[in-house]
Amino acid sequence: MDFDFTEEQSMLKDALDRLLANEYGFEKRNTYLKAPEGWSPAVWNHIAEMGLCALPFAEEDGGLGGGTEDIMIVMESLGRVLALEPYFATVVLGGGFVREGGNAAQRAELVPKIADGSLKLAFAHTERNARYDLSHVETTAKKDGDGYVLNGAKSLALGGDAADKIFVSARLSGGIRDVDGVAVFLVDADAPGVTGRGYRLQDGTHAAEVTLENVRVAAQALFGEAGKGHALIAKVTDQAIAALCAEAVGAMSALHDLTVEYLKTRKQFGVEIGKFQVLQHAAVDMFVATEQARSITMYATMMADSDDAGERSRAVSAAKAEVGRGARLVGENAIQLHGGVGMTMEFAAGHYFKRLTMIDILFGDSDHHLSKLAEMGGLFETAAA
Amino acid sequence: MDLRFTDDEIAFRDEVRQFFAENLPNDIHAKMLDGEYPDKDGLVAWTRILNSKGWAVPHWPEEHGGIGWGPMKQYIFLEELQKYPCPQPLAFGVNMVGPVIYTFGNEAQKKQFLPRIANLDDWWCQGFSEPGAGSDLASLKTRAVRDGDHYVVNGQKTWTTLAQYADWIFCLVRTDTQAKKQEGISFLLIDMNTPGIEVRPIVTIDGGREINEVFFTDVRVPVANLVGEENKGWDYAKFLLGNERTNIARIGVSKQKIARIRELAAKEMSRGRPLLEDPRFREKIASVEIELKALEMTQLRVVAADAKRGNTGKPDPASSILKIKGSQIQQATTHLLMEVMGPYAMPFQHDTGEGWNEPPVGPDYAAHAAPGYFNYRKVSIYGGSNEIQKNIIAKAVLGL
Numbered sequence: 040m041d042f043d044f045t046e047e048q049s050m051l052k053d054a055l056d057r058l059l060a061n062e063y064g065f066e067k068r069n070t071y072l073k074a075p076e077g078w079s080p081a082v083w084n085h086i087a088e089m090g091l092c093a094l095p096f097a098e099e100d101g102g103l104g105g106g107t108e109d110i111m112i113v114m115e116s117l118g119r120v121l122a123l124e125p126y127f128a129t130v131v132l133g134g135g136f137v138r139e140g141g142n143a144a145q146r147a148e149l150v151p152k153i154a155d156g157s158l159k160l161a162f163a164h165t166e167r168n169a170r171y172d173l174s175h176v177e178t179t180a181k182k183d184g185d186g187y188v189l190n191g192a193k194s195l196a197l198g199g200d201a202a203d204k205i206f207v208s209a210r211l212s213g214g215i216r217d218v219d220g221v222a223v224f225l226v227d228a229d230a231p232g233v234t235g236r237g238y239r240l241q242d243g244t245h246a247a248e249v250t251l252e253n254v255r256v257a258a259q260a261l262f263g264e265a266g267k268g269h270a271l272i273a274k275v276t277d278q279a280i281a282a283l284c285a286e287a288v289g290a291m292s293a294l295h296d297l298t299v300e301y302l303k304t305r306k307q308f309g310v311e312i313g314k315f316q317v318l319q320h321a322a323v324d325m326f327v328a329t330e331q332a333r334s335i336t337m338y339a340t341m342m343a344d345s346d347d348a349g350e351r352s353r354a355v356s357a358a359k360a361e362v363g364r365g366a367r368l369v370g371e372n373a374i375q376l377h378g379g380v381g382m383t384m385e386f387a388a389g390h391y392f393k394r395l396t397m398i399d400i401l402f403g404d405s406d407h408h409l410s411k412l413a414e415m416g417g418l419f420e421t422a423a424a
Numbered sequence: 425m426d427l428r429f430t431d432d433e434i435a436f437r438d439e440v441r442q443f444f445a446e447n448l449p450n451d452i453h454a455k456m457l458d459g460e461y462p463d464k465d466g467l468v469a470w471t472r473i474l475n476s477k478g479w480a481v482p483h484w485p486e487e488h489g490g491i492g493w494g495p496m497k498q499y500i501f502l503e504e505l506q507k508y509p510c511p512q513p514l515a516f517g518v519n520m521v522g523p524v525i526y527t528f529g530n531e532a533q534k535k536q537f538l539p540r541i542a543n544l545d546d547w548w549c550q551g552f553s554e555p556g557a558g559s560d561l562a563s564l565k566t567r568a569v570r571d572g573d574h575y576v577v578n579g580q581k582t583w584t585t586l587a588q589y590a591d592w593i594f595c596l597v598r599t600d601t602q603a604k605k606q607e608g609i610s611f612l613l614i615d616m617n618t619p620g621i622e623v624r625p626i627v628t629i630d631g632g633r634e635i636n637e638v639f640f641t642d643v644r645v646p647v648a649n650l651v652g653e654e655n656k657g658w659d660y661a662k663f664l665l666g667n668e669r670t671n672i673a674r675i676g677v678s679k680q681k682i683a684r685i686r687e688l689a690a691k692e693m694s695r696g697r698p699l700l701e702d703p704r705f706r707e708k709i710a711s712v713e714i715e716l717k718a719l720e721m722t723q724l725r726v727v728a729a730d731a732k733r734g735n736t737g738k739p740d741p742a743s744s745i746l747k748i749k750g751s752q753i754q755q756a757t758t759h760l761l762m763e764v765m766g767p768y769a770m771p772f773q774h775d776t777g778e779g780w781n782e783p784p785v786g787p788d789y790a791a792h793a794a795p796g797y798f799n800y801r802k803v804s805i806y807g808g809s810n811e812i813q814k815n816i817i818a819k820a821v822l823g824l
């Protein structure tokens with residue numbers, strides 16, 4: 040095991056952090072938030088120019104051949120500044136389907152456009168009664184000549200308002216919650232029958248409701264094998280969760296830094312409030328939770344492209360559960376330790392707290408993943424008989 | 425010892441329930457169920473309904489408009505009010521400045537202000553905290569300098585809840601800069617329409633508009649608006665912060681939240697079944713219920729002791745227990761309610777005046793869940809943070 044970055048990874052991280060130091064900051068971020076798209080096209084272009092959008096794709100497809108560790112590095116840096124650009128939706132999630140489910144022709148068509156930042160993607164999967172159950176798919180796909188016709192209503196597609204193309208899951212056969220019978224299709228956001236309705240989430244990022252009404256897609260719109268979509272979705276979301284955990288770690292550690300800085304400067308009763316031992320201990324608890332989250336995220340990152348689906352899912356659920364718990368502890372304590380200023384939109388702490396709360400919910404909250412892990416038998420093997 | 429309610433108390437509870445059911449306007453009830461508060465007009469209307477029944481200030485002495493209910497009845501009334509749920513009359517008036525005025529104010533002040541507080545003719549806000557004076561309230565800097573029949577006030581208050589609606593603000597101001605910090609503070613009543621007052625809103629993390637900064641520039645306040653004696657304001661402030669023992673734990677609010685959590689968890693589906701059937705989720709509800717039941721009994725012990733001894737109006741460390749546990753439970757319920765909504769807690773569809781008038785994303789009851797969770801982080805910060813409450817218990821009860 041080697042926890043050190045390679046030279047390339049260090050360069051990547053330094054360059055990205057330099058970019059974000061220039062382009063982010065409380066005021067600048069607020070202007071991006073207020074823009075109609077809710078992020079900065081200029082920053083997005085810089086991110087693409089740096090090659091980050093090409094990062095996770097194979098070199099022969101036009102990518103940089105980066106691994107899950109590279110994505111972790113990028114996501115952590117984005118998390119530190121609460122970056123708003125649709126990197127997660129486009130490169131991690133959408134890109135995940137292209138990489139894991141796309142055939143050579145599909146990859147050849149899409150990777151260059153993702154890489155240069157011109158194509159934005161989203162994944163529309165969740166439905167009204169699905170909660171966090173990945174196999175719940177009511178949206179239907181009916182074979183129609185060479186292609187398919189899709190009908191259904193999808194919810195909460197991250198970045199769905201900005202996406203040019205949207206991956207959707209639909210059911211070819213089986214009951215609503217069956218693992219078998221699901222397929223993943225890529226549809227144009229402006230195809231006839233596709234309606235999107237965008238809105239903001241609590242943390243200012245954007246999502247969309249996506250309705251599919253007799254949407255006709257060609258055979259080439261299918262990603263992966265018809266009917267075997269669940270395994271593809273499970274793999275891509277596991278990788279996405281690992282990336283999201285890395286984003287949370289970045290946000291937690293930035294929020295912790297902010298809080299410690301506040302403890303050193305805010306004075307009450309004639310002293311810095313950081314002199315009060317109870318606050319010191321709270322800050323230490325935040326620190327421990329952040330480091331635990333970082334460690335389990337590394338574990339999930341390492342396992343995220345494992346071909347052993349069970350092993351991969353257990354690691355990812357463990358990470359999501361731990362990161363969710365830690366994020367809540369760090370977020371709530373940060374507000375408490377800031378006192379009144381923590382409660383306002385005028386200070387960064389609250390923005391971090393809200394993002395961390397959303398990350399806990401995304402793709403299943405802490406409790407969901409705890410149950411899932413418990414059902415899968417936990418993390419450690421029982422002693423050999 | 426008989427731990428049951430008496431027949432008289434039960435009959436009283438039923439009477440109160442019936443009154444709320446018959447008199448709370450439907451639109452206000454719907455908002456309250458949804459986790460929202462009524463706007464200014466709504467609260468004024470409701471307060472007047474209560475007041476015409478004589479129930480806006482039941483905890484006040486009879487000579488000032490109260491009803492002479494003992495602590496137990498007051499407690500039952502408040503719990504039923506919160507559980508229904510009805511909006512509570514504006515605390516800054518009926519629980520804070522009202523009691524200060526009838527205890528320490530002069531006759532003219534009692535006559536001028538008390539009936540208008542009970543009827544919510546005057547909307548009051550609380551001007552204690554300043555940017556540099558939060559937990560260490562006594563270090564406040566807003567100055568009041570005597571000039572003939574007036575004080576001239578300069579300085580800044582902050583976190584002032586609902587100051588945007590206020591007709592009056594009660595302020596702690598520094599009138600003596602030489603004395604020990606607690607001994608140079610006075611309690612002033614200031615008309616918000618006086619020239620030199622500026623209110624600037626602060627948006628809270630849930631997107632709400634409930635707090636403000638209030639700036640004072642050469643604001644002339646008649647000396648007649650001083651409560652009690654000059655430089656004794658700290659004593660009145662301690663009285664104000666400490667005399668509320670029945671309300672601080674907000675047991676009824678948490679009971680109502682738990683009922684709401686059960687109701688909505690029966691509607692939300694998880695893996696093909698109602699979430700309420702998920703044993704893990706039920707355990708979490710049960711766990712909060714246990715804490716709440718214990719706190720309710722603690723609360724009733726305090727109320728019963730008050731009933732025996734008569735409310736001394738002195739700060740009681742029991743308030744600190746009620747505040748700490750009560751805030752933790754309220755926060756736990758807001759988190760659980762957010763969990764009920766699953767991913768539908770995420771869309772921001774909170775009406776902040778920017779106007780969310782689109783159809784809901786997901787169920788029509790999810791919009792306030794996450795904002796409620798964010799907003800309730802405040803309850804362990806304001807009114808003496810939980811750290812400060814623990815300091816009080818450590819010192820006053822444990823002798824540490």
Ligand SMILES: Cc1cc2nc3c(=O)[nH]c(=O)nc-3n(C[C@H](O)[C@H](O)[C@H](O)COP(=O)(O)OP(=O)(O)OC[C@H]3O[C@@H](n4cnc5c(N)ncnc54)[C@H](O)[C@@H]3O)c2cc1C
Nearest residue numbers: 375376378379550552553558559583584585802807809811
């Ligand atoms: C939503 C909201 C509404 C409010 N409404 C009003 C209002 O209407 N009127 C009004 O006057 N005020 C109001 N307040 C102000 C509130 O009373 C203060 O926020 C509170 O007193 C804490 O002060 P502070 O915010 O300056 O935090 P600080 O005092 O700076 O505290 C920061 C942190 O340090 C901790 N701390 C401070 N001293 C100690 C110590 N000795 N030992 C251990 N820990 C310590 C605190 O617990 C907190 O965690 C409101 C606040 C909020 C959040």
